[in-house]
Amino acid sequence: MSAAASTPLLAVRGLRAAYGKIEALKGVDIEINAGEIVALIGANGAGKSTLMMTIFGKPRARSGRIEFDGHDITGVPTHDIARLRIAQSPEGRRIFPRMSVAENLQMGADATDCSEAERAAGLERVFALFPRLKERIAQRGGTLSGGEQQMLAIGRALMSRPRLLMLDEPSLGLAPLIARQIFDAIRTLNRQDGLTVLIVEQNANHALKLAHRGYVMVNGLITLAGTGAELLQRPEIRAAYLEGGRRG
Template identity: 90%
Template structure:
């Protein structure tokens, strides 16, 4: 893995967010250093996806602060956050089913107004990671298999040449072999490109083995943190997320 830098690329302090009267984030503190893979695990409904969406500006934070590379982005509109080279592959993939693979990838580049050189380099990198997409460039996204759609969702995010890539449940619903390919691609991006990654993942075992560090979220709060190896050895983590099956 790429060695992370000393200061955080993303710093979150006392972050609160809600859906109407339901408070989903209740004062979250979290740091991600440049060059790190950070895993966020927890049960369904713990607030993991809400945290990712709040970083991206939807929903808006009710309190607290989000800083990216030293800049306060707590109240920055979503389209401007994307231009800072923060990209997300959301849960459920959310590709454009009627657009071709090539058009879906183009949408990722358009989000950050990439130069032609960046577009070309981004496309080359995506197709080197996911050669199956190269065979399907003219095929509509909605006709791809689940694994191919996940590759496309990640590829679309990578087309913006992000500094921070956020992945929400990238292995959800995938066959073990395809899930392994996705995790291998994330590891390659970190080791070879130095890409910083925040990953929310139902498979806590794979996520913590992949990550430099991890956080555990329970009911809208961070309750534990440590290196991936440390969390894997904690008995409460093993009981809740490993030995009893994949639960969040």
């Protein structure tokens, strides 16, 4: 991991967001330093996905502040956030099922101003991580297996050359072998490329083993924080998310 910078790459301060009258985030504070993998765990409905989506501009924050690389991006439109090289692989993958693998990846590159050389280098990187996508390059996204679709969703995000990659439930619904391949790819991106990653993951054991640091969210608030190893040893974490089975 890179040495922690004096200014976090991402800082969320007192963030509140809601869907109508339902407040999903109730004053969230997190920090992510450049070069870190940070895991966010918690039960279903805790607000994890809402936090990730609010960082990416939808829904808009009701109050609080989001800073990226020292600049306030609270209220910045999603397409402008993408141009800052923040990328998201959303829960449910949300690939374009009628478009080919190549066209899906192209959509990721189109999110930022990439040169042709950068697009070619991006494709080479994605195919090195996920050789199966190169084999399926002309195949429609909707005909891929679940694991291949997850690879495509991550690959699409990587095509924008992100400085911060946000992954929402990347192992959801995948066979254990495929899930391990996804986690291995995330580890490779961090160790070889220094990519900063925020991961929301229902498999708390894998997420905390992968992460340098983690946060626990309960009912729209951060209730615990620490290194991945520290959180794995907390009895309340083991009881809630490990010993009793996987919970989102």
